[in-house]
Amino acid sequence: MKGFFQLISSADFLELFSRFSALDQETVPVTEALGRVPAGAGITAGEQLPPFSRSTMDGFAVRARDTFGCSESEPALLEIVGEIAMGSAGTAFTLKPGQAVRIWTGGELPKKGDGVVMVEYTHLMDEQTVEICRPVAPGENVIRAGEDFEPDSEILPEKRPLRPQDLGVLSGLGKTELTVHKQPRVGIISTGDELVPPDQPLGPGKIRDINSTTLAALVTEAGGIARCYGIIEDDLERMLAVCEAALQENDILLLSGGSSVGRRDFTLQVLEGLQGSELLAHGVAIRPGKPTLLAARGNRAVFGLPGHVASAMVVFYLFVRPLIRQFSGLGPTLGLQKITALTAEQIPSTIGREEYVRVSLKSGRENDPPLATPVYGRSGLLSPLVRADGLLVIGRDVKGLDKGARAGVLLFP
Amino acid sequence: MKGFFQLISSADFLELFSRFSALDQETVPVTEALGRVPAGAGITAGEQLPPFSRSTMDGFAVRARDTFGCSESEPALLEIVGEIAMGSAGTAFTLKPGQAVRIWTGGELPKKGDGVVMVEYTHLMDEQTVEICRPVAPGENVIRAGEDFEPDSEILPEKRPLRPQDLGVLSGLGKTELTVHKQPRVGIISTGDELVPPDQPLGPGKIRDINSTTLAALVTEAGGIARCYGIIEDDLERMLAVCEAALQENDILLLSGGSSVGRRDFTLQVLEGLQGSELLAHGVAIRPGKPTLLAARGNRAVFGLPGHVASAMVVFYLFVRPLIRQFSGLGPTLGLQKITALTAEQIPSTIGREEYVRVSLKSGRENDPPLATPVYGRSGLLSPLVRADGLLVIGRDVKGLDKGARAGVLLFP
Numbered sequence: 001m002k003g004f005f006q007l008i009s010s011a012d013f014l015e016l017f018s019r020f021s022a023l024d025q026e027t028v029p030v031t032e033a034l035g036r037v038p039a040g041a042g043i044t045a046g047e048q049l050p051p052f053s054r055s056t057m058d059g060f061a062v063r064a065r066d067t068f069g070c071s072e073s074e075p076a077l078l079e080i081v082g083e084i085a086m087g088s089a090g091t092a093f094t095l096k097p098g099q100a101v102r103i104w105t106g107g108e109l110p111k112k113g114d115g116v117v118m119v120e121y122t123h124l125m126d127e128q129t130v131e132i133c134r135p136v137a138p139g140e141n142v143i144r145a146g147e148d149f150e151p152d153s154e155i156l157p158e159k160r161p162l163r164p165q166d167l168g169v170l171s172g173l174g175k176t177e178l179t180v181h182k183q184p185r186v187g188i189i190s191t192g193d194e195l196v197p198p199d200q201p202l203g204p205g206k207i208r209d210i211n212s213t214t215l216a217a218l219v220t221e222a223g224g225i226a227r228c229y230g231i232i233e234d235d236l237e238r239m240l241a242v243c244e245a246a247l248q249e250n251d252i253l254l255l256s257g258g259s260s261v262g263r264r265d266f267t268l269q270v271l272e273g274l275q276g277s278e279l280l281a282h283g284v285a286i287r288p289g290k291p292t293l294l295a296a297r298g299n300r301a302v303f304g305l306p307g308h309v310a311s312a313m314v315v316f317y318l319f320v321r322p323l324i325r326q327f328s329g330l331g332p333t334l335g336l337q338k339i340t341a342l343t344a345e346q347i348p349s350t351i352g353r354e355e356y357v358r359v360s361l362k363s364g365r366e367n368d369p370p371l372a373t374p375v376y377g378r379s380g381l382l383s384p385l386v387r388a389d390g391l392l393v394i395g396r397d398v399k400g401l402d403k404g405a406r407a408g409v410l411l412f413p
Numbered sequence: 414m415k416g417f418f419q420l421i422s423s424a425d426f427l428e429l430f431s432r433f434s435a436l437d438q439e440t441v442p443v444t445e446a447l448g449r450v451p452a453g454a455g456i457t458a459g460e461q462l463p464p465f466s467r468s469t470m471d472g473f474a475v476r477a478r479d480t481f482g483c484s485e486s487e488p489a490l491l492e493i494v495g496e497i498a499m500g501s502a503g504t505a506f507t508l509k510p511g512q513a514v515r516i517w518t519g520g521e522l523p524k525k526g527d528g529v530v531m532v533e534y535t536h537l538m539d540e541q542t543v544e545i546c547r548p549v550a551p552g553e554n555v556i557r558a559g560e561d562f563e564p565d566s567e568i569l570p571e572k573r574p575l576r577p578q579d580l581g582v583l584s585g586l587g588k589t590e591l592t593v594h595k596q597p598r599v600g601i602i603s604t605g606d607e608l609v610p611p612d613q614p615l616g617p618g619k620i621r622d623i624n625s626t627t628l629a630a631l632v633t634e635a636g637g638i639a640r641c642y643g644i645i646e647d648d649l650e651r652m653l654a655v656c657e658a659a660l661q662e663n664d665i666l667l668l669s670g671g672s673s674v675g676r677r678d679f680t681l682q683v684l685e686g687l688q689g690s691e692l693l694a695h696g697v698a699i700r701p702g703k704p705t706l707l708a709a710r711g712n713r714a715v716f717g718l719p720g721h722v723a724s725a726m727v728v729f730y731l732f733v734r735p736l737i738r739q740f741s742g743l744g745p746t747l748g749l750q751k752i753t754a755l756t757a758e759q760i761p762s763t764i765g766r767e768e769y770v771r772v773s774l775k776s777g778r779e780n781d782p783p784l785a786t787p788v789y790g791r792s793g794l795l796s797p798l799v800r801a802d803g804l805l806v807i808g809r810d811v812k813g814l815d816k817g818a819r820a821g822v823l824l825f826p
Contacts, residue, residue, distance in 0.1 A: 030611070034630045049795070051615055056793055058673050086647070086671065087607030089617030105673040106607060106720070106793075108618040119674075148794045156799060163825060164634060165798040168627030168722055171611040172620070172795060194500030194519060198443070198584040202464055204502030205521040207585070214581030217447045221577060234499070258499065260471050260518040261532075307518070309581055337750055337824070340780075367753075367819065380469055380519075381561045382462070382585060385578035386569060406780065411750070412576060 007285040009396065010318055010354055013294070014332050016280045017322065020299055022329045023182040023251060030170045035161045035223055036180040037329030042154040048146035049172050052090070053109040055116045057141045060100040060130055061090070061107075064115035067135040075123070075131035084108060100130055109142060116141035149173065159330050161223070181329035184224040186320075187250035188215045189242060191257035191266065192307075195231045210309050210382065211256040218316045221413055222324040222335070224252070234266060240273050243302070247274065251327055252301050254320065259307035259380075264291050267304040271295040277302065285353040285396060288379050289315040308379040314356045314391065317410065337411045341372035341392065347401045349394040358388035359409060372409055388412070420698040422809065423731055423767055426707070427745050429693045430735065433712055435742045436595040436664060443583045448574045448636055449593040450742030455567040461559035462585050465503070466522040468529045470554045473513040473543055474503070474520075477528035480548040488536070488544035497521060513543055522555060529554035562586065572743050574636070594742035597637040599733075600663035601628045602655060604670035604679065605720075608644045623722050623795065624669040631729045634826055635737045635748070637665070647679060653686050656715070660687065664740055665714050667733065672720035672793075677704050680717040684708040690715065698766040698809060701792050702728040721792040727769045727804065730823065750824045754785035754805065760814045762807040771801035772822060785822055801825070 025039040055061060062078060070076035083102035084090045090108030093101050100117075101110050109116075115136035123131040149155055155169050156162070162180075170178060188211075195209045196202060212228045219226035229246050232239050246253055255270065257263045271279055271293055281294040288311035293304030303320055305312040322332040342364060349355040359372040372392050377384030390411040394401060401407055438452040468474060475491060483489035496515035497503045503521030506514050513530075514523050522529075528549035536544040562568055568586070569579050575593075583591060601624075608622045609615060625641045632639035642659050645652050659666055668683065670676045684692055684706055694707040701724035706717030714736055718725040735745040755777060762768040772785040785805050790797030803824040807814060814820055 031626060031629065034633055050620060050793075052618070054620075054793070056791060058675070084618070086605060086673070086676075087618050091617065104671070104675060106605075106620070106671045143791060143793050148796050155796075164627045164630035165722070165726065165795060167630050168623045169795045169799060171626035172623040174611055174615070174621055176612045192499060192519075198587055199589045202587070204504065205465070205497070205500050207463060207467075207519070208587055210581045210585040213444060213584035214577045216444065217577035217580050220447055258517070258519045260499070262471070262517060263499075309578070313578065339752065378469060378556060380463075380467065380556050382578060382582045383561050383568075386582060 007283040007290065008281055009285050013281055013284050013319055014322060016294060017326055017332045019296060020301060020323065020326060023184060023327045025179045026182050027177050027179050030167050030176055030178050033162050033167060033178050033180060034164065036183070037159065037161055038156060039179045039181045039329055042158060043156055045149035045151050045153050045155050045173050047151055047173060049149040050143055050145060050147070053142055053144045055103045055105060055107050055109060055141060056143055057116050057118045058104050059119040059141070060117045060122055060132070061095070061103040061109050061113035062100045062115055062117055062132065062136065063095050063097060063112055064136050064138040064140065066098060067115070067117060067132050070132050070135050072133045075133045077125070078130050078132060080128050080130055084110065100132075114138045114142070161330070181327070184252055184324045184327040185250040186219045186224045186226050186252045186254060186324065187229055187246035188212050188219070188226060188254045189229045189246060190231045191234060191239065191255060192231065192263065193234050194258070197231060211312055214309050214313065215254055215256065215316065218313065218321070219324065222321045223328050224324045236266070236269055236273065239270050243270060243274060247297065247300055247302065250300070252303070252320065252323060254303050254305055256305040256312050257307050259291070263307060267293060271302055271304055274302065286314070286318065287350070287353050287355045289318065289356070290353070292319070309382065310358070310379040310385055313385065317391070318356070334410065336413060338408050339411060340369045340406055341409045342369050343392070343401050343403055343405045343407055344371040344373040346403045347374055347392070347394065349398060349400050351399050352396055354396045355394040356391040357394065358384050359390060359392045360387055361389045361409065369406070372407065420696040420703065421694055422698050426694055426697050426732055427735060429707060430739055430745045432709060433714060433736065433739060436597060436740045438592045439595050440590050440592050443580050443589055443591050446575050446580060446591050446593060447577065449596075450572065450574055451569060452592045452594045452742055455571060456569055458562035458564050458566050458568050458586050460564055460586060462562040463556055463558060463560070466555055466557045468516045468518060468520050468522060468554060469556055470529050470531045471517050472530045472532040472554070473535055473545070474508070474516040474522050474526035474529050475513045475545065475549065476508050476510060476525055477549050477551040477553065479511060480528070480530060480545050483545050483548050485546045488546045490538070491543050491545060493541050493543050497523065527551045527555070574743070594740070597665055597737045597740040598663040599632045599637045599639050599665045599667060599737065600642055600659035601625050601632070601639060601667045602642045602659060603644045604647060604652065604668060605644065605676065606647050607671065610644060624725060627722050628667055628669065628725065628729065631726065631734070632737065635734045636741055637737045649679070649682055649686065652683050656683060656687060660710065660713055660715070663713070665716070665733065665736060667716050667718055669718040669725050670720050672704070676720060680706060684715055684717055687715065699727070699731070700763070700766050700768045702731065702769070703766075705732070722795060723771070723792040723798055726798065730804070731769070747823065749826060751821050752824060753782045753819055754822045755782050756805070756814050756816055756818045756820055757784040757786040759816050760787055760805070760807065762811060762813045764812050765809055767809045768807040769804040770807065771797050772803060772805045773800055774802045774822065782819070785820065
């Protein structure tokens with residue numbers, strides 16, 4: 001039978017992504033790089049941060065040895081030779097033995113200065129003389145030049161989306177642009193003669209297209225750039241032409257339509273009919289989400305998603321999102337927070353396939369994980385998705401979970 | 414003493430936000446509403462979803478009672494009166510007793526039809542006759558009109574950012590625009606004669622402005638719109654003029670500068686010098702983050718943040734982010750995932766203030782929470798922030814945590 005495939009596991013499905021590689025690079029301003037993934041070799045600091053040794057306190061920069069042995073009862077007397085104003089060169093001063101200079105938090109240390117006495121442990125005798133009541137060790141109350149980053153140190157871990165503090169580091173090192181992987185472009189096509197766009201009136205037997213809006217938002221949430229191609233009627237020629245055009249303009253194509261056997265066959269025909277494409281998967285041993293299709297053409301991927309939006313969302317989170325992440329320069333990971341919960345009731349499941357049960361969560365007893373209650377409802381319904389907080393995972397070798405069992409829950413982002 | 418305040422707890426600090434209210438409303442396309450918060454009263458469906466009773470299977474729509482008592486050995490014989498093509502009016506058919514009509518998943522049921530027999534449980538005798546081998550109950554394999562949403566049902570919970578499935582529901586109900594709260598505009602001003610912009614060469618005693626980039630990204634991450642006003646020198650007149658202008662254009666103003674006593678006093682002078690502003694807080698009993706200032710003018714807020722970026726980030730996550738969320742139409746909540754972890758080592762802390770310890774997380778033993786290892790480093794350093802996964806919280810009445818203790822960790826988003 002043409003196109004006959006065995007159901008594969010979700011792990012095997014993700015294995016198929018090894019043929020895809022991260023997208024090309026582009027250069028973006030650091031101020032617009034939140035969430036992007038650096039490309040190429042690790043980024044090195046290139047210079048020291050901080051660029052000079054800085055005081056972490058308001059007080060007096062000293063030669064530490066001049067304070068050794070001093071105390072409240074036997075203070076050290078030092079000569080004040082000046083003040084290092086913020087943003088001025090501390091190295092304009094060179095401390096001789098017995099000398100101190102006023103300094104503020106963040107100020108550059110003077111030459112030969114190697115410690116800072118907090119102002120609280122000093123008494124001013126007159127404008128030229130200060131009593132030091134507590135000794136400092138060399139390096140005390142000082143961040144030394146390069147303590148944060150030395151010029152050859154790698155500043156960011158690989159394969160992690162950039163966070164605010166990462167951008168701060170780059171700014172601190174004078175980097176204003178950054179090479180990152182391009183964001184995956186994801187084309188979305190709905191099929192079905194029964195569909196009308198959300199802004200059109202409903203005719204008899206018609207329903208509005210829900211999947212395009214939902215999938216586009218899921219793409220945005222995952223870090224991709226969504227583009228909707230609207231609703232294409234059940235016409236193979238026309239569908240192939242639109243897919244061909246969309247595949248030129250996108251890295252991933254999502255086809256979603258109804259759940260009838262005819263519609264699934266139609267989607268399969270489309271995937272097999274695309275010039276140069278290779279069908280990689282035809283069915284996954286998960287519920288919901290079994291009738292998922294995957295094809296590749298070069299480094300581009302085409303998914304045939306289940307028709308019901310509840311099923312399509314599960315497939316999106318399990319497979320499309322990881323591929324968007326992989327194209328973005330990350331690993332093919334879910335990028336979803338997974339927590340442990342206790343089941344609030346018994347949950348049935350079938351051996352031989354992984355199940356993803358929509359659950360709502362509420363706080364458990366003190367020190368207990370939260371309680372997960374299934375939000376049942378047929379996969380054609382939307383309201384259970386609105387009430388759910390995430391997906392409880394039941395492994396393929398497990399026949400249901402008892403009430404009070406521990407289970408992993410993938411949280412919606 | 415003017416401006417003398419007692420340190421307040423973080424809970425009391427959040428209480429101060431009760432004077433601020435959510436921002437005005439604006440109308441946006443549903444396709445651009447991801448993460449936004451609906452404004453006004455709850456949104457009702459306005460129409461039924463689905464708009465008609467739909468089949469959830471491929472098969473035959475029947476009058477259920479015509480199938481009662483049938484079986485493989487004693488099938489019911491029904492007359493096939495036609496096919497309901499996808500997107501056509503099922504109600505064009507009215508089933509008489511003994512009649513059936515072909516239907517596909519998602520199709521509209523015919524009049525008088527109240528159940529669908531899956532094609533697997535039928536045998537075609539000829540073009541006009543079908544054998545039904547298994548009875549269906551009324552409503553079986555049917556989603557009835559309005560089963561998802563009735564016209565007067567509230568479709569979305571209040572005070573939750575819109576998720577992809579929420580936008581799907583709105584599309585399904587024909588709503589293409591939505592009234593949401595405006596996004597908070599957040600102005601960011603750095604102060605300090607020692608600062609230079611990231612794209613400028615460093616002079617002696619100068620460091621690059623790290624806080625502006627970091628805070629702007631934190632604002633974006635929290636759902637606000639950031640605008641940076643650059644670095645303003647230590648000049649009260651000039652600073653007041655810039656703040657006055659920025660306060661016209663923003664809902665929140667963030668001032669950050671050095672950590673010297675002089676700089677803190679300067680920020681306090683600015684907050685007190687703004688026409689019509691009221692100082693609400695001057696110090697919080699948290700570490701880091703103690704020297705935090707808050708002032709209000711009408712429904713606008715001005716924060717004086719600690720100078721070190723590591724401290725400023727903690728204050729941002731604990732206070733600025735909740736205020737952005739409140740202005741956005743949510744509660745003054747952190748909006749951060751909080752997990753339970755086990756401490757990988759003893760962690761000291763001081764009674765009388767909450768502590769927020771940067772930690773990195775790694776998986777614990779099977780069924781155990783993850784292990785949290787403190788990432789120590791002075792608050793002037795950035796590298797610990799880059800290595801940390803979140804903030805471990807130690808309550809104000811707790812004197813340190815033993816190794817292996819359970820503690821809550823706020824995850825960076």
